[in-house]
Amino acid sequence: MVLKVMSSNQAIAEAVKLVKPKVIPVYPITPQTTISEYLAKYVADGDIDAEYIRVESEHSAISACLGASGTGVRVFTATSSQGLALMHEILFAAAGLRAPIVMADANRALSAPLSIWNDQQDSISERDSGWMQIYAENGQEALDSVLMSYKISENKEVLLPTMVCVDGFILTHTVDPVDVPEEEEVDKFLPDYNPEHAYLDPKRPMSIGTFTDPDYYMEARHDMEVAMEKAKTVISNVSQEFADTFGRKYDFIEKYRSEDADTIIIAMGSICSTIKDVIDELREEGEKVGLVRVRVFRPFPVEEIYDAIKGASNVGVIDKNFSFSIGGVLHNNIKSMMDVNAAGFIIGLGGRDIKPSHIKEVVEKTKNPSNKPLWIGLKEEQ
Amino acid sequence: MELPEKEFLAPGHRACAGCGATIGVRLALKMLGENTVAVSATGCLEVITTPYPETAWEIPWMHVAFENAAAVASGVESALKAQGKTDTNVVVFGGDGGTADIGLQALSGAMERGHNLIYICYDNEAYMNTGIQRSGATPYGASTTTSPHGKESFGEDKPKKNMPMIMAAHGIPYVATASISYPEDFMKKVKKAAEVDGPAYIHLQQPCTTGWGYSPAKTIELGRLAVETGSWILYEIEDGEFKVTYRPVQRKMVSEYLNAQKRFKHLSDLEKEKIQSHVDAICVELKI
Amino acid sequence: MVTIGAAVKEPGSTRKNKTGSWRTFKPILEKETCIDCENCVMFCPEGCIDKNYDIDYDYCKGCGICAEECPVKAIKMERE
Numbered sequence: 077m078v079l080k081v082m083s084s085n086q087a088i089a090e091a092v093k094l095v096k097p098k099v100i101p102v103y104p105i106t107p108q109t110t111i112s113e114y115l116a117k118y119v120a121d122g123d124i125d126a127e128y129i130r131v132e133s134e135h136s137a138i139s140a141c142l143g144a145s146g147t148g149v150r151v152f153t154a155t156s157s158q159g160l161a162l163m164h165e166i167l168f169a170a171a172g173l174r175a176p177i178v179m180a181d182a183n184r185a186l187s188a189p190l191s192i193w194n195d196q197q198d199s200i201s202e203r204d205s206g207w208m209q210i211y212a213e214n215g216q217e218a219l220d221s222v223l224m225s226y227k228i229s230e231n232k233e234v235l236l237p238t239m240v241c242v243d244g245f246i247l248t249h250t251v252d253p254v255d256v257p258e259e260e261e262v263d264k265f266l267p268d269y270n271p272e273h274a275y276l277d278p279k280r281p282m283s284i285g286t287f288t289d290p291d292y293y294m295e296a297r298h299d300m301e302v303a304m305e306k307a308k309t310v311i312s313n314v315s316q317e318f319a320d321t322f323g324r325k326y327d328f329i330e331k332y333r334s335e336d337a338d339t340i341i342i343a344m345g346s347i348c349s350t351i352k353d354v355i356d357e358l359r360e361e362g363e364k365v366g367l368v369r370v371r372v373f374r375p376f377p378v379e380e381i382y383d384a385i386k387g388a389s390n391v392g393v394i395d396k397n398f399s400f401s402i403g404g405v406l407h408n409n410i411k412s413m414m415d416v417n418a419a420g421f422i423i424g425l426g427g428r429d430i431k432p433s434h435i436k437e438v439v440e441k442t443k444n445p446s447n448k449p450l451w452i453g454l455k456e457e458q
Numbered sequence: 459m460e461l462p463e464k465e466f467l468a469p470g471h472r473a474c475a476g477c478g479a480t481i482g483v484r485l486a487l488k489m490l491g492e493n494t495v496a497v498s499a500t501g502c503l504e505v506i507t508t509p510y511p512e513t514a515w516e517i518p519w520m521h522v523a524f525e526n527a528a529a530v531a532s533g534v535e536s537a538l539k540a541q542g543k544t545d546t547n548v549v550v551f552g553g554d555g556g557t558a559d560i561g562l563q564a565l566s567g568a569m570e571r572g573h574n575l576i577y578i579c580y581d582n583e584a585y586m587n588t589g590i591q592r593s594g595a596t597p598y599g600a601s602t603t604t605s606p607h608g609k610e611s612f613g614e615d616k617p618k619k620n621m622p623m624i625m626a627a628h629g630i631p632y633v634a635t636a637s638i639s640y641p642e643d644f645m646k647k648v649k650k651a652a653e654v655d656g657p658a659y660i661h662l663q664q665p666c667t668t669g670w671g672y673s674p675a676k677t678i679e680l681g682r683l684a685v686e687t688g689s690w691i692l693y694e695i696e697d698g699e700f701k702v703t704y705r706p707v708q709r710k711m712v713s714e715y716l717n718a719q720k721r722f723k724h725l726s727d728l729e730k731e732k733i734q735s736h737v738d739a740i741c742v743e744l745k746i
Numbered sequence: 747m748v749t750i751g752a753a754v755k756e757p758g759s760t761r762k763n764k765t766g767s768w769r770t771f772k773p774i775l776e777k778e779t780c781i782d783c784e785n786c787v788m789f790c791p792e793g794c795i796d797k798n799y800d801i802d803y804d805y806c807k808g809c810g811i812c813a814e815e816c817p818v819k820a821i822k823m824e825r826e
Contacts, residue, residue, distance in 0.1 A: 098540040099533060127536035132567030136529035139522060139564065143497065143533025146520050149540060151533070169522050174751035235750060273750040276495045276518035276534060278546060281757040283513035285498075285521035287505050288752055295748045461784055469792040469805035470760030475768060476809035477791040484793050507760070510752050514760040641788050667809075675810030675823075678789050 077255050084247035087215035087254045088154065088180045088240070089114030091222035093124050094262040095178075098149035101129035101140035106192045107244040108156040108182040115152075134159035138166040138179070145175040146284050148275040150226065153177070156244060157184035157198045164202065170237050171206025171300060173284060174273060176229030177237040178222060179207075183345065183396075184244040185426040193427020194244040196345060200373075200397040200405050206300050208238040208307060209373040211344040213330075215254045217371075218242045220324055223262060227314045230269050233306040243346040245427070257322055265321050304375045311372060328377035331384050333359060334366030339442055340385050342368045343394040344406060347423070347430055351394075354435040365439055370406065382414045391418040392442030395449075398422050403449030419445035423452045459642050462488040471514040472506040476674025478664035478681065479503050479580045481638045483551060486578055489648040492517060494547040495534055499527035499556030502587040503580065525560040527552045528568035528577060535573045547652050548575040554595035555585045558621045569628040569657045576651040576658045579621060582666035590669045594619040597689075598736070599729055600721045602669075607724040617736070625659040626695045632658035634694035634703075638665075639681030643692055643703055650696070663690045671720020683715040688741040689733075705746050712737050761805075765792065769808030771823040775799055779820035786812035786821060 082090070089111050092100070100119070102112040119128040127144075131137045134155050141151045155163060160181055170177050181199045185191040199209060210225065212218040218240060225238035242248055274284055288296060311328065319325035332352050334340050341351055348369040358365045368384045370377070385391050395404020402408055407420035419442045424430045434452050441450060466487035473480045479502055487494065498504040498521045507514040508521065522530045527550045535548045552561055557579040565577065584602045585591040592605040592614055601613040626633045631654040636644040644662065651658030665680035667673070672680055684690035685704065689712055692704040712734045716722040725733075740746075749755065775786075780799055787795050789811050794802040801812075813821040 099536045101529075101533060101536075125540075127540045129532055129536055130571065131529065131532070132563060132570075135526060136532070136564050136567055139526035139529035140533030140536070142522050143520065143530035144537035144540075145533075146530075147495075147534055147537040147541070149537045151537075165523060166526065172751065173522070173753075274753055276520060278493045278495065278518055280755075281516060281518045283508050283515050283519045283754040283757075284751065285504075285519075286508040286510040286513065286752050286754055288510040288748075292510050292748050292752065296752050299748060299750070461788060463797055465793040467793060468758030468760050469794045469802065470763040470765055471792075472760075472763075472765075473791055475791070475807035476811055480791045480793075481789055484791075485788065508754065509760070509763075511749070511754055511756075512759040512762060513754040513757065516757045638789075673810070675814040677791075677809070677811055678815050 079253035079255055081251045082215060082254050083110065083249055083251050084212065084215040084218040084242045085110040085182070086114055087219040088222055088242070089118065090256050091219040092152045093118050094257065094259060095150060095223060095226050095266060096124065097126050097152040099127045099129065099140070099144035099151045100153065101131045101137045102153050103131050103134045103137045103155070103159060105134065105156045105159040107184060107248040108154045108180070110248070111154040111180060134162045135166060138163040138170060141177050142166060142170050142173065142175050145177055146274055146276050148271050150269045151177055154180040156182040157186055160198045160202060161186060167202055167205040167207060172296065174235040175237060176235055178225045178229060179237065179239050180222065181239050181241045182244045182248045183241050191426040194246055195396040195425045195427070196241065197397040199239055199241045203374060203405065206236060208236055208375065209241060210238065211241045211371060211373060212247065213346055213348050213369065215247065215252050217326065218247065219254055219256065220318065220322070220326065223266065224314050224318050227266050228307060228310050231310045234303050234310050235273060236300065236303055236307065241345065246346045261321060265317065307375050326371060328372040328380045329384060330369040330371055332367040332369065334368055334384055336364060337366030337388055338364040339390040339439060340366050340368055340388040341392050341394060341438060341442065342370060342381070342385070342406065342410065344370045344373060347394065347396070350430060350432060351435050354432045358439065376409055376413065378413045381410060385416060390442045390445065391416055392421060392438050393418050394421045394423050394438060396424045398425065407449065417445065420449035421452050422449055428453050459645065464488065466492065466516040467507070468514045468516060472509060474668050474674070476667040476677045478582065478638050478666060478677045482580050482662050482664050485638070485641050485645055486549065486648045487517065489645045490547045490549055490652055493545060494549055497521070497527050497531040497534060497548065497550045499552035499561055500524035501553035501556050503551055503553065505587060524556055526564050527556060527561055528565040531575050532568045532571065532573050535575050550575060550577045552577065552579055554579060554581040554583060555593040558594040558619045566628065569625060569630050569659065572656050574656055576660070578660045578662055580662050580664045582664050582669055584669050586666050586669045595621065599725050599733055601724055602721070612725060612729050622659065622661045630657040630659060631697055635661045635690070635692055637663045637681045637685050637690060637692060639678045640685065640692060640704060647694060672718055676718070680718060683710065683718060686710045687712045687715040688737045688746055689715050691740070691744060691746065702744055702746065709741060709746060764804045765807050766804045769806060770826055771808045771810060772803065772826050773801055773806065773808070773810065773812050773821045774824055775801060775821045779818055781818050783817060785815045785817065789815050
């Protein structure tokens, strides 16, 4: 194994090279842009044999993905923030047409006011679109998640698209060592995509994107929920197969020193690296603190999360997003799906720096919970 | 011209009796043949042809949304190219709203990128699927449900957006206007569009019995009156060269066309004269 | 059961829907008068007049375009 130092954006582009998509429609947006640049270069150099479409918007990027996927080929695109919001309508269509598209989202705040910096409001706002969502903690996981996502999405029991989310700048523009798997190994892990449910082939004409009346729509949407449930088994199996092949095991959640913890913090994405450092520090001081990192957000791993936190006295959930009058979405998903008292914290919106002291504040406030979600790192009124 | 017998749009679809759109699609597909993939924008055509679990299409067909047909087709064309299936035609059918209004950006992008596809705008001059609302392609003076005539209004107060010339400005190899009432002219243009390497755009005028307000039997007659009065001009632009493809022997008065439709019934003589002089100016320039 | 993504794999299946029931006027074509110009074949929105000028009344909606466009008035519209 040779480790190469690279950003998460480059790691994602390396993964795309390995999965060999036939069509890559992409539109630049900070902080996703370098993914589109790497892919353009790979295509220009002949390292990826694909049609690279320089679309005029993200809306057209995902639309072209859907058209290409409709012909039965593997596709990839990437976006961020406003771009993802512009795709919103077509995200629902992609899931509804059961197109196993894989897309990377460089998590970034939504305007207004305009911000190019990180939070997770963009992808969290698309949680009901029918896409599976994976939040990576580092470049290696971003790369591995792209590889696994195709295998999960293309599984006949699933046939739903997947969004691989990486925190903007924090992951997209910082480098860490990444093991890029060998092409032959990936070829063995990920077979060719040969769909039976959707193809635009003049020899076998079919109509995709039909108009349903109230007799059919509800079943079509329910089938997607059934597929999302089945995806849980598929994700487990694919994770195991991935571990057997590449030696790295990913689960729905990652538990960090949580087994015996009195206080458990739940979070998603790169912030978990900071939380782990703080936990190590607090453990040294004798505090029984642990972390549950939610990696797969959709399908939502209710049992896995509950099993991991049920023994703890205090649970705090950190969200880099906010639903007005409600609080953080991860926090509310947890509260609505399991019988736990969990404190909610909003942190790091629009790239607000998250320091170890903020995490310590979260731990303290988790032990003395408030009924309302607390905004951590908010400046005092002047 | 021999009319190919095979139909690629099956009957049983839910179009209004006397629909002009389905005539246009039938004729276009006869020229394109079975090795064709069609993409539709949301609109009348999409709704009437694919009421699940049925479809009227005999060829592969895809619809995603209203404004993105050209982008979806870009993906289809690129994917076919990537698979070496370059002999398959990719045709898009978008209404005037899906083309001139909400779909203009995606269409502009697709044309400028040079995808080898045929975009046919079936233009019935308003949002007919939602019940006759004004689009950018609605002509001056037309009364629609969102540009109604009234005490303070004579209906639509802006001229029709010149879509074919917007397409021509993209420098694509083939742009044409057509009418379902001149099927040979239209079908020849579809054939040319299929033969050029790169994007082709055909703007097909297609009278709508429901939206224009005339008896269903008169669909072809209305299309003919549009052309014979100079209100709709048949031309093509091949590699930048503009050519009128049909000239009426004796141009009829525009009022004959206007008076045959409910949407123009309210117009005063003064407004009709304005429309006539606008048409005259264009026709004089084009020697029609 | 709905197919995956509500795709329809049976091309031309709108044929199951007999739109002939919409009709109030029925086109009657006199073959003796017909001059084989194909106008009615071309202009039928349903595509339900074949090359032999047989009208498929299962689908004809009775719009009357064929009668209107027949240059020799070989098609008459009769109330059903």
